[in-house]
Amino acid sequence: MALRFEILGRFNRARAAQLTLPHFVCQTPLFMPVGTQGTIKGLTTNQLEEIGCQIILGNTYHLALRPTSELLDEAGGLHKFMNWPRALLTDSGGFQMVSLLHLADITEKGVTFQSPVDGKPMLLTPEESIQIQNRIGADIIMALDDVVRTTITGPRIEEAMYRTLRWIDRCIAAHKRPHEQNLFGIVQGGLDPVLRDICVRGLVDRNLPGYAIGGLAGGEDKDSFWRVVAQCTAALPEDKPRYVMGVGYPLDIVVCSALGADMYDCVYPTRTARFGTALVPEGVLKLKQRAMADDFRPIDPSCSCMVCKNYTRAYIHCLVTKDAMGSQLLSYHNLYYIMQLSRDLHSSIIEGRFPKFVCDFLRKMFPEGDVPEWVCNAMEVAGIDISSCCAPYPFPSYQEHNSENCFREEEIDMKSGRL
Amino acid sequence: MKFNVKAWSGGARAGVLEIGSCPNPIETPALLLSTRKGLPHFISPDLLSSLPYPDCRLLQVSPLHFLEGLPTRNISKIGGLHRMLSLHEYGIAAVVRDSIFCLPQAIGSTKLGASFETPCGRLLIKPKDYMEMISHMGPNIWVALADEVPAWVTDKRNKISVDRTFRWLDDCLALNPAGGCAFGTIVGGSNLEERKRCAEEVAKRNVSGYWIGGFGLGESIDERPPLLTAIMDILPDDKPRMISGLGLPEEVLQGISAGIDLFDSTYVYSLTLGGYALTFPLDKHRNHYNMQLSQIGSDSTKINLRATVYRKDLSPIVANCTCYTCKNHTKAYINHLLNVHEMLAQILLEIHNTHHYLMFFRLIRETIKDGSFEQFRQSFIESRRDHLKGEAVPA
Ligand SMILES: [Zn+2]
Ligand SMILES: [Zn+2]
Numbered sequence: 086m087a088l089r090f091e092i093l094g095r096f097n098r099a100r101a102a103q104l105t106l107p108h109f110v111c112q113t114p115l116f117m118p119v120g121t122q123g124t125i126k127g128l129t130t131n132q133l134e135e136i137g138c139q140i141i142l143g144n145t146y147h148l149a150l151r152p153t154s155e156l157l158d159e160a161g162g163l164h165k166f167m168n169w170p171r172a173l174l175t176d177s178g179g180f181q182m183v184s185l186l187h188l189a190d191i192t193e194k195g196v197t198f199q200s201p202v203d204g205k206p207m208l209l210t211p212e213e214s215i216q217i218q219n220r221i222g223a224d225i226i227m228a229l230d231d232v233v234r235t236t237i238t239g240p241r242i243e244e245a246m247y248r249t250l251r252w253i254d255r256c257i258a259a260h261k262r263p264h265e266q267n268l269f270g271i272v273q274g275g276l277d278p279v280l281r282d283i284c285v286r287g288l289v290d291r292n293l294p295g296y297a298i299g300g301l302a303g304g305e306d307k308d309s310f311w312r313v314v315a316q317c318t319a320a321l322p323e324d325k326p327r328y329v330m331g332v333g334y335p336l337d338i339v340v341c342s343a344l345g346a347d348m349y350d351c352v353y354p355t356r357t358a359r360f361g362t363a364l365v366p367e368g369v370l371k372l373k374q375r376a377m378a379d380d381f382r383p384i385d386p387s388c389s390c391m392v393c394k395n396y397t398r399a400y401i402h403c404l405v406t407k408d409a410m411g412s413q414l415l416s417y418h419n420l421y422y423i424m425q426l427s428r429d430l431h432s433s434i435i436e437g438r439f440p441k442f443v444c445d446f447l448r449k450m451f452p453e454g455d456v457p458e459w460v461c462n463a464m465e466v467a468g469i470d471i472s473s474c475c476a477p478y479p480f481p482s483y484q485e486h487n488s489e490n491c492f493r494e495e496e497i498d499m500k501s502g503r504l
Numbered sequence: 505m506k507f508n509v510k511a512w513s514g515g516a517r518a519g520v521l522e523i524g525s526c527p528n529p530i531e532t533p534a535l536l537l538s539t540r541k542g543l544p545h546f547i548s549p550d551l552l553s554s555l556p557y558p559d560c561r562l563l564q565v566s567p568l569h570f571l572e573g574l575p576t577r578n579i580s581k582i583g584g585l586h587r588m589l590s591l592h593e594y595g596i597a598a599v600v601r602d603s604i605f606c607l608p609q610a611i612g613s614t615k616l617g618a619s620f621e622t623p624c625g626r627l628l629i630k631p632k633d634y635m636e637m638i639s640h641m642g643p644n645i646w647v648a649l650a651d652e653v654p655a656w657v658t659d660k661r662n663k664i665s666v667d668r669t670f671r672w673l674d675d676c677l678a679l680n681p682a683g684g685c686a687f688g689t690i691v692g693g694s695n696l697e698e699r700k701r702c703a704e705e706v707a708k709r710n711v712s713g714y715w716i717g718g719f720g721l722g723e724s725i726d727e728r729p730p731l732l733t734a735i736m737d738i739l740p741d742d743k744p745r746m747i748s749g750l751g752l753p754e755e756v757l758q759g760i761s762a763g764i765d766l767f768d769s770t771y772v773y774s775l776t777l778g779g780y781a782l783t784f785p786l787d788k789h790r791n792h793y794n795m796q797l798s799q800i801g802s803d804s805t806k807i808n809l810r811a812t813v814y815r816k817d818l819s820p821i822v823a824n825c826t827c828y829t830c831k832n833h834t835k836a837y838i839n840h841l842l843n844v845h846e847m848l849a850q851i852l853l854e855i856h857n858t859h860h861y862l863m864f865f866r867l868i869r870e871t872i873k874d875g876s877f878e879q880f881r882q883s884f885i886e887s888r889r890d891h892l893k894g895e896a897v898p899a
Contacts, residue, residue, distance in 0.1 A: 122844040123837070129551065129851060130832065152815070152840040160818055160836060168832045378574055381582055391550050395590035397582055403541055403573030407623075409847055410543050417548070 086294045087224070088267050090326050094435035097468035098318065098345035101434035104326055106224040107265055108164060109171040111139040113326065113347040114430045116338065116423045117174060118355060122147050123167045126355055127413040128420070130169050136390070136417065137424040140172040140224070142350045145217055146181035150201065154220035162222030173223035174350070177214045177271075180232045191231055193248065211252040212259040215268070219261050227297065228256040230271040235305040242275035249273045250287040257291060267294035269328060272317050275300060276309045285320040295326040298346070302331035307459040311340055315466050318345035335364060335426055339446055340460055342430050343439075343467035354423050358415035361405035364422040366449040370398070372415070377402035390421035440469045448474040505644065505685045505712055507532075507744045507765075513877035515736065516760045518869050521744060523595035523644045525586060528558040532744065532765040533756075533872075535865050536564040536597055537858060538604070538773050541574075542589040545773055546847070546854040549590060554828045555855070559862040562595045564768050566602040567637040571624050576640035584642035597645035597687075598638055600629065601652070603720065603748055603770040608652040610661070615668065618651050631675035643684055647715040647746070648673040650689035655723035662693040665718075670705045677709065685712035687746060690735055694723050699731050703738040713744040716764070720749020725758070732762035753784065753805055753864065754888070757881045760868060772861055776853040779810040779842050781821045782860040788871050788880050804891040807835075809853070814839040827859035828852075 089105040104111040117140040118125050118133070125133060125141065133141065143163055148154065152166070160166040163173055182189045182198045189198040195210035211229040218226035229252055231245035253270050260268050270288040274280030288296060298317045301310055314329055318341075321327050326347045332338060333351020341349065354364060361373040365385040371377075372384070383393040384401060392401070392414045404411030433442035443464070447456050454476030464471045506522040519532040537544050542565050544552060552560065565585060570576050582588040585596050601608050605623050612619030617630035631649050638646045651668040653661055669691045677686060688706035692699035706714065716735060719728065739745060744765045750756055751771030759767065775782065784805040807814075807821070817839070820830035829838075829852040841849035871880040 122840075122846055124841060124846045124848040127847045127851070129828070129848065131828075132548075132550065135550075147844070151844050152836070156816060156836070159816065160834075166834075166837055166840075168837070378578060381578075391548075395549065397588065399574060399578050399582065400541075400588050403570065407572060408540050409546055409850065410540065410548065413546070413548050413847070413851075 086267065087264055088294050088326070090295075090324060092323070094437070096434050096437070096439035097343075099343050099430075099434050099439055099467065100345060100347065101431045102326070102347060104347070106140070106172040106267070108173070108224050109139055111172060112428070112431045114338070114342040115139050115348055115427050116333070116354075117142045117348065117350040118420055118423075119144070119350055119352045120167075121352075122151070123163060125416070125420070126359065127409065127416050130167065132417060133169070133420075134171065136421045137428065138171065138420065140174055140348075141169060143173055143175045143221065143223060144181055145175045145178035145214065145221065146185070148175070148221055149178065149217050154217040157222070158220040162220075164222060172225070173221075174225040175218045175221050175223040175227065177227045177229040178209055178217065179214065179229045182209060183232050191245075191248075193251075195229070211255040215256050215259040216261075219266065222262075223266065225267045225269055225295065226260075228253050228268060228270050230273055230299055232273075232300065233275065235275055235300050235303040235309075238275070242277060243280055246274040246280045246284050250284060253288060253291060253293075257293075269293060269295040269297050271297045271299035271330070272321075273300050276305060276313060278312075278316055281313060281316055282320065285317055289320075289322060293325070295328060296321050297328040297330050299330050301329065302333075302337075302351070307457065308462065310337075311344065311459055311463040314341050314346060315344045315463065333423070335423065335446075336450065336460065338423070338426060339430065339443060340463045340467075342434075343443060343464060343469055345467075354419035355416045358419045359406075359412040361411070361415065363401075363415055364419045366446070367452075368450055372398060372402050372405045372411075374402075384415075384418055385422065388418065388422060388425070390418050392418040392421075440471075443469050444471055444474045447471055507713070507742065509741060511873045513872040513875050514761065515733070515763045516868075516872050516877045517741075517763055517765070518872040519744070519765060521595075521765070523562075525593060525644055526558060526561050526595045527593055528561075530558055530562060530595065531869050533760045533865055533868055534559065534562055534766055535861055536562040536746075536766055536768050538602065538769040539563050539565050540602075540605075541569045541572075542585055542591075542596075544854060544858070546776070546851040547858065548851075551828060551851070551855060552591075555859055556862045556866070559866060560858070561593065562597065562766070563591070564597050564599055564602075565641070565643060566600060566606050567598055567634070567641060568600060568606040568620060568622050568627065568629070569602070570637070570641075571622065571627065576637045580640035580642075584640075586642070595645070596643040597647065597746070597766075598641060598643040598684075599647045599715065599746075599748060599768070600634065600649060601748065603768065604773060608650075608721075610651070610653040610657060610665070613651050613668075618649055618672075631672045632679065635676055635679040638684060639682055642682075645685045645687055645713065647687045648676045648689045648711075650691050650715075650717045652691055652717045652721065653693055654721040655694045655718075655727075657693060659695060659698075662695050662698050665691050665693070666698050666702045666705075669702060669717075670709075673706060673709060673711075677711075687711060687713040687715045687744075689715050689717050690739075691718040692731075693718050694727050694731065696731060696734055700734050700738060703735045707739055711743070713746065714739055716745065716747040718749075719747060720751070725755065728758060729762060732759065732764070736763040754885055756864075757868070757884060760872075761878070761881060767865075769858065769861060772854065772857045775806060775857050776850055778808070779849070779853070780806045780808055780857075781838075781853055782806050782857050782864075783822055784864075784884075786860070786863050786867050788867055788876065804888050809835060809838045809849075810842050811839075821856050822860070825856065825859065827856050829856040829859075
């Protein structure tokens with residue numbers, strides 16, 4: 086084990102902790118931006134430090150293709166290669182293969198796929214995934230799991246869960262740098278509470294440095310989503326970090342943190358920036374809209390990032406989706422926004438004002454009090470009274486609720502599922 | 505705006521330009537950073553301040569960029585360009601064309617206005633429209649609208665271009681926008697007499713400086729010196745001279761040798777897009793430059809970071825370079841970023857290339873001040889020629 090996890094404060098299930106990793110001392114809850122190919126699109130590493138990023142995620146599949154794990158090893162690991170002094174996490178590569186390559190096939194040996202380089206069949210085994218991740222050298226590495234879409238049902242879910250448990254032992258056995266890198270296991274089991282329970286118990290028996298809740302944020306309904314998170318966080322050990330994979334909507338981060346999760350990752354904040362969308366307390370702001378050309382306010386008047394301190398919506402409007410600078414500035418703001426959210430979660434839990442923070446957050450996002458039912462249900466389980474920001478009667482379907490051209494996240498194209 | 509020439513070395517001159525918004529005077533010859541909608545193409549404002557100071561404080565902005573998405577009256581509502589860009593301590597020069605996305609289209613120009621090929625299609629800009637944009641934007645310097653023509657047009661068309669250009673200059677000056685210093689434009693293509701005629705007429709006008717147009721539009725590099733010299737002989741010495749269309753180090757040296765003070769940095773942009781990094785030594789005492797191992801697309805002034813030879817090269821682009829890129833990243837990393845089409849490659853390259861070119865200008869100013877400019881220029885050009893000759897010899 087190469088980490089220390091100290092809980093600094095709690096509110097019911099929610100916790101604020103200090104996670105000490107080989108390269109950085111992190112404060113949780115935290116969000117990890119996705120730097121697929123050894124860079125967060127359009128931002129320099131010193132900007133990422135300024136923004137307050139603590140851990141960056143690298144995608145093993147992409148890095149293994151280019152620049153290759155051998156080269157990263159020669160260069161002294163990904164930290165040195167990209168000059169990132171803080172913490173890194175790499176995924177196992179399995180999810181990328183299954184989602185990016187149509188011909189991927191999962192067998193007991195591993196994930197078979199067609200090489201995107203020469204088309205030859207290739208095999209990624211748990212051993213190989215760990216070997217590659219050992220070479221990349223991230224602070225946290227992920228076990229290879231058998232990933233299935235959350236929306237499918239039937240025996241395949243069960244098979245995947247048991248295979249994930251069998252593979253964890255192969256991952257543990259293959260892990261050569263347990264004193265420098267932390268291997269996290271991934272809880273699978275679809276939306277089935279019985280399977281999730283078996284998987285959690287199986288993984289906890291292995292006494293891993295941390296645990297991830299996988300197979301979510303893939304297009305399942307929100308009520309199923311939070312229930313799986315709530316079930317897993319309740320069953321996972323108190324003294325280990327819990328990471329919900331693929332979560333990046335601010336609302337989801339707040340809800341999962343209330344349920345006792347600590348870490349999140351998603352391409353959403355940076356990807357949506359490239360499409361001209363800014364994250365703001367009211368939801369999102371689409372800067373491509375023509376009305377923005379006449380809007381001389383900052384993106385988010387309450388934000389203190391470099392972009393909001395200096396630029397108007399009108400100026401960003403003329404940059405977005407046309408010029409590189411548009412996505413650079415919006416990515417900067419969006420990451421800053423989500424890092425500030427993480428910091429606010431941390432401090433409000435420690436300072437004992439977490440429920441008030443949640444209510445303020447919900448009130449800004451749902452000024453009409455139309456907080457979605459799944460959020461209300463999750464907050465009840467989390468023991469957080471949000472009655473002060475909910476309308477007394479169920480709200481008649483969502484509607485545009487203010488004149489600031491803000492939309493809720495639900496209105497964004499969510500078909501892509503785990504972005 | 506104040507301008508003083510401090511030293512001469514042959515035709516080259518070193519001066520000091522004081523612009524109201526810049527707290528420190530800027531030494532010339534100087535490089536104006538090429539921008540897209542007011543900001544450098546890839547260098548965000550927080551990184552901009554890491555470039556050599558105050559050398560990096562001059563920006564060139566094309567008003568045509570804002571036709572895409574932001575009416576210039578909104579720039580005025582925001583409080584002008586400096587305010588909108590949050591670059592209060594920078595000097596901004598407005599030039600219609602940007603030499604990259606917005607180029608003069610002589611065929612479409614009429615007696616009413618100049619035509620440009622832009623990302624929003626072909627546009628006809630009349631002096632009145634242009635001056636309205638200028639007064640909305642409030643740059644420190646604005647260059648009068650010109651009828652620029654390529655080198656290959658007929659004498660008749662070239663003559664029309666000169667006539668129109670000083671008529672438009674009068675129109676622009678008559679519209680007299682609030683603030684901002686006017687630079688008169690000199691055109692005339694490759695015709696010596698027309699160049700002289702234009703310079704003589706423009707020199708009579710009440711302007712704060714001059715912009716030399718019509719270069720980089722198809723003429724050969726050898727045609728330029730007599731044209732430039734003829735223009736400079738006519739223009740008064742006490743006003744700054746800006747040029748567009750000269751980018752390569754040799755071209756810059758050629759322009760400086762003729763007495764030009766201000767250049768644009770579109771060359772840095774094209775290098776950056778091509779994956780190139782400037783590497784020539786910035787040392788005036790070193791006459792014989794160490795030749796880099798020759799690779800495809802590389803020569804003695806630059807390297808192509810896409811080349812596989814850099815795949816495992818864990819050294820910075822230039823060992824003693826103090827730019828953000830060289831202090832933090834290796835050639836191998838940039839090679840990887842280029843391979844996987846990541847935007848950070850362009851950010852890092854634009855930072856290094858801009859830094860390197862600004863330092864090149866700093867070096868040039870030193871050689872002018874100590875009287876060794878011509879010597880420096882000759883050795884620079886010869887070492888490059890030798891290198892090219894060396895390349896031509898079959899292995
Ligand atoms: Zn902001
Ligand atoms: Zn450099």
